[in-house]
Amino acid sequence: MTDKKIYAFEEGNGSMKNLLGGKGAGLAEMTKIGLPVPPGFIITTEVCKEYQKTKKIDEDLTSEILEYLHKLEEKAGKIFGDKANPLLVSVRSGAPVSMPGMMDTILNLGLNDDTVEGLKELTNNERFAYDSYRRFIQMFGDVAMEIPHNEFAKILDNHKEKHGLKNDTDLTSEMLKDIIADYKILYQEKTGEEFPQDPMMQLSRSIEAVFKSWNNPRAISYRNINKISDELGTAVSIVMMVFGNMGDDSATGVAFTRNPATGEKKLYGEFLTNAQGEDVVAGIRTPLSIDKLGEFSPTIFNQLKEAGEKLEQHYKDMQDMEFTIEKGKLYMLQTRTGKRTAQAAVKVAVDMVNENLITKEESILRITPVQIDHLLHKMIDPSVKVSPIAKGLPASPGAASGKVVFDVKEATKRGKDGEAIILVRLETTPEDIEGMAHSEGILTTRGGMTAHAAVVARGMGKPCIVGAEDIKIDAESNRFTTNGIEVKKDEIITIDGSLGNVILGEVTMVEPELTSELRQLLAYSDELRELGIRANANTPEEAIKALDYGAEGIGLCRTERMFLSPERLPLMQDMIISESKEERSISLGKLKDMQKKDFYDILIAMDGLPVIIRLLDPPLHEFLPQRERLEKEIAELKEKGNDPELLKKKEKALQRSQELAEFNPMIGFRGCRVGIVYPEIYEMQVTAIIEAAIQLKKEGHDPKPKIMLPLISHVNEMKTLKERATTVITNIFRKEGTTIDYQIGTMIEVPRATLTADQIAEYADFFSFGTNDLTQATFAFSRDDAEATFIPTYLKDGILPTEPFITIDQDGVGKLVRIGVVLGRKTKNSLEIGICGEHGGDPKSIEFFHYAGLNYVSCSPFRVPIARLAAAQVAVKEKLGKE
């Protein structure tokens, strides 16, 4: 640590964020690269840290401040506290990372009863001078001395009322003087001392206020939530005031170097002539588009454009700039990385690669997987201007429109009947899950990002807003109000779960599509990633979607879903209620032909790419009708008495359903266990797969089927089933007079399989981690039950840091994955290992799978682009880490 407490802008640079704060470093950097920045200096974060111990501004610091103030006076050609030619400054906080909750800016510091007169003379604008003084007292009182903002507002309102005025701008100098007098009285009442006339005291009070604000509750809480160290401290920048409100040759504004909504490369922003920065933000006057700045002054417009280009060249990213024009001279007051929409982020990143501003590696690190996720959800047409009636937390992305319904049962029923419903609740509980599932979107007035509604909606992929506190629900009269607007049941609203906006009425939506820029960005990702990306797809349609989204194969094709269509389910049910192997064979024979067609279609869609087909996994009773329904049907059939055949069949189904009922079906008679006890089921499926592949081969295609056995827990299961399948396949090859390439592998989804992966690998051609089931067993959490009961509490209380079914639990489940990989490869050095649980589409989990050494991840087609990006990001980060 150096003893230097203060840096003039020209003494610092952009890399000194930790010492000078983000804003300070930005100002120093802009100064350094020759942009017109008003002179100023920065008190370092080290001083702040010291202050937290001593709680006072010591003499050393005071004398250093004086020293830099003198230098500033020299540069400005003005004197701090001088009546004739007063130097005014702004004081701002600025931590190394952007941190809301800290002290706001204080402008016009240095004004007092004397200097205000000097300002008046200097600007020849009495009203401006007193308005500036009035504003300063208000800001200093509010920001530095914690006098409630509305107390000042009340005084202002009283005076306007007294004179029958509507706008602040209508106040005359005399009126402003009266207000100043009242402000001073308020100040004395609240602080017990007179408003400080000494500019040095104003300055040191303001600096202390910044330091104190580092530990105000809002700041502490923000740091906690965002995991920012309490040790960073904040810097303070003191800058010469420039005035955009010095007349019609003055102005103030903000500008992005590119369009933050679309990414278009063109200055974007707005400005107000004869105004101070806060006027732009306050929205009292409608600002002009930055396009009009050329009309105001072509020179300054060009200067600003050049400044933007210079900053982009320098920072290699889109900038968000604040500027002020004082009497025809441009001053740059701030620059920072510009916030942008997901769409803009992608375009900017790709454009900057084309402009040789950044590398491909850098471009992919500019986008978060969450942004891609947003781009892949239905969203509000960006060309439509919306006026939110309320705002909440963006708990689950995407937009949805529907009729407002407050009652969960009603939502369930009407949703089932096909109506588009937005469920509006104080909060949700486990009993509401069905209603949520049948609504288009969920809106709650309470709760945070980990509330029940948020967690469940994200799991369901439904748009959701939580904690929209402005909304007051009046359930009895079936309506809600927000900011004076009343919305009745059945009125249509739109929620934007990506932004947290609640909008009245229906809004045009756009279906997500891959823009050419996104395709380009994902192409960069493909160049950079090491993990393969496959998709979980059960139908040819899904396979085609997956291909379009960039999947390199199918990592999981669930065959059981193929049995649920109306013409097949009865055959499946016949098979299950069969009493003998022979009877079963008849239904299975018919199912085989259908399955063969399924596999033919999916293999042809993925011609030349691997398709991993998982054999039947769920318990058989899942295919039978619910017992309650069967009992009802049987009662009816008995009464009618006209179809004894059907009655017998239904009775058999009921009996079988009772036989097959289980206490804990998730860990019961399913997966390979069914395959072992009823060999003919898997024999049928294997036959269908291999026959379909042979047909394709004969037709000149290149099918790559991989047969996957589910729920293996013991090597002997793998061994037995592989042997049986091999026998079946060998017979087909002999019969057909040809062979095809195929593999037989297994899901690794039971803890025991990971622990004995070395044994299992002896018989498996590939592994695919089923991390959904693995997470269930490793935690002994039944997902359906856990998410409806204790997981919300666990997340709220921080017992679980993250929802383990969304982001893989590295300490527990992850350890088993690593054990499985190490043991599997111990037996087979080049064993292909992937993952096909939902974690395959989760960026944090993908990072883990990269480091665990997997060959690929497989996720839903919809998440393939996210996975491509996430996989590239971790590969790039690893490379950077190694450099």
Next chain:
Amino acid sequence: MTDKKIYAFEEGNGSMKNLLGGKGAGLAEMTKIGLPVPPGFIITTEVCKEYQKTKKIDEDLTSEILEYLHKLEEKAGKIFGDKANPLLVSVRSGAPVSMPGMMDTILNLGLNDDTVEGLKELTNNERFAYDSYRRFIQMFGDVAMEIPHNEFAKILDNHKEKHGLKNDTDLTSEMLKDIIADYKILYQEKTGEEFPQDPMMQLSRSIEAVFKSWNNPRAISYRNINKISDELGTAVSIVMMVFGNMGDDSATGVAFTRNPATGEKKLYGEFLTNAQGEDVVAGIRTPLSIDKLGEFSPTIFNQLKEAGEKLEQHYKDMQDMEFTIEKGKLYMLQTRTGKRTAQAAVKVAVDMVNENLITKEESILRITPVQIDHLLHKMIDPSVKVSPIAKGLPASPGAASGKVVFDVKEATKRGKDGEAIILVRLETTPEDIEGMAHSEGILTTRGGMTAHAAVVARGMGKPCIVGAEDIKIDAESNRFTTNGIEVKKDEIITIDGSLGNVILGEVTMVEPELTSELRQLLAYSDELRELGIRANANTPEEAIKALDYGAEGIGLCRTERMFLSPERLPLMQDMIISESKEERSISLGKLKDMQKKDFYDILIAMDGLPVIIRLLDPPLHEFLPQRERLEKEIAELKEKGNDPELLKKKEKALQRSQELAEFNPMIGFRGCRVGIVYPEIYEMQVTAIIEAAIQLKKEGHDPKPKIMLPLISHVNEMKTLKERATTVITNIFRKEGTTIDYQIGTMIEVPRATLTADQIAEYADFFSFGTNDLTQATFAFSRDDAEATFIPTYLKDGILPTEPFITIDQDGVGKLVRIGVVLGRKTKNSLEIGICGEHGGDPKSIEFFHYAGLNYVSCSPFRVPIARLAAAQVAVKEKLGKE
């Protein structure tokens, strides 16, 4: 390998089992220590192995056989094949380990049409000579040449019928000659050659038959089942014949050096005068007790006693001896370790320690945990006066009641279906084993203590009575009569295998208790074992039982079972259907007082010993009435309409029951998850435990409560619950003005807990593996479902080598246990770690837990003695392995 193919008895010794087989080594050893063994020699197992390759007896072997035969002739003073003074021999197989399924003995080898005349002259007993010849042809034909036994029996029966005779002994020499002639014809018909008159050919054929029998299907199957190497091979012993049937000064018998039923140190056995060994085994004549041998000849009785003592001194174990007395001279034909009942095994082991024959270490290795298990089986209440309807030999101790069944297949089927069956047979054969296994007990009307039924039943630990000669079975009419009483199929009888009593109807049984010898043996075990032994006990009664059985504390006290009594369940239900914490507190307050009493009672019972109390574990809905029942009750209440209060309560219970219903309750909302979501439940339990302990301490006792949290999967669950409990306890200490020692630990029963045991150990004072749940989750096997569906198939097909809920799966679950131990102790070096799953009472699992470094196992009180022994055995074995 040596080239020596044959050993005379005096050339070998008892340690040469691998080379000479068990029987051969025994004969050599007896010869060596000076016992009267008939001379003979042994062809080694190496020769057998060689034969398996060459499939012939080569010249080298033939000449060596001739050499040893000459030496034998010299010792015997007889000549092989000599008409005047013929040497006869027996030929027996003998593998290194006892192995049924191999070739039986052939006696009287060397007899032919000539030598039979010599034998006649020599013994001056024509009938004996021809009977011997007849027997030889039959044995040689049956055993060596595989002519079906019943073909010979048919010839014999025909002749008896022709002469109107009933017993074999009534046959005259002339009749026997006719039979011999018919036997020879049969022989020629079946083998295509004449019965060999050349004794050398008889001998070499017999030796080959022994070698061939090594690979007969029965032998192979026995080796497979018992995991005996196919590489061992069998030896062949050739021994000079001695005859117990040479007149009234001859006899043959078997004797145990101690009573194999009780262990009493006294010769035990039986003999038949003027008989050959096979007559004893066949059970045709009822033998005399060995006590009567003194009357036959005091000298020989003493010789036999001395031989027994010498053998015991030598072998350090109880011996089972075969002997023959030929014309007043005792010959020892075989000795082996005597099979015994569990009770005898314990007494013999303890007595032999007292006699300084064996060490304590050796004594505990003499008993199998299974035997202890048998001793802990029930017997007839001694206070009940029983009137036996028949008496037999007490062949296998313990008592059993069941329905009389005569047919073995029927017994198998009905036994499997859960009926209690007593199998009643003339005698049993190896085909009857399955029926015996599925019966409660076995009763035969023939045979002695060494008959098939007796030996097998003792092995199975089933009560068995043999030789109940008063009972006459009439199989055709499905009944038996005894002393005028008729008992039909399906009537219930009770057999007392310890006393030999058959009783009509069911009799009150008593649970077994520990004999003084067993207590002594377990005391040795306690000295030698390293694992602590605790019991799983939920009530004071169980705790007292556990103490009596030697438990050193309670490893698992399940508190939820305390809520199931009629006066408590309604309170528990009230608590569950409470809608608020306040409502819940009222029911919990009442439950607390009851729980405090529970804990007081159990802590006082285990005064000074650790008592691990597990907080509530099962899902709450388990305490609510079944939904079907509630629905019915509600319907009834509605109809009556007289108790609206109760109706409301029932409706609430139904609603709550629906809310709490789960898809997979085993891995759902239970254990610490309920404790976290409803803190007041665990607070109540912790309060009850600590208050009970404080009361005990104030009364001068030494309570050692240890609070155990169930189903921890994440360190934060442990941390949160421990903090909450500590707060509760600190408050009680403050209120009561005193403190007690306590610990807070956790079950390790979720895979994730083992994988993160290092984190969990930060907050846990102890670990206790819950291997039931851990096995379920590690395999993803719901025990209830798996055992009802696929596990039987898995065991039958060998997919699972053992039932993993009985014997711990070392490769999978065991690996997690080891990981948990290593990680837990990494954090806390001296962390106490135990196991309280059912595996805690399984000897094989106990062996694993010993090596895994656990501090103790905890099992049901009933299995505590077994655990004490098993723990000692593994400790001794480990010590021996290290020596």
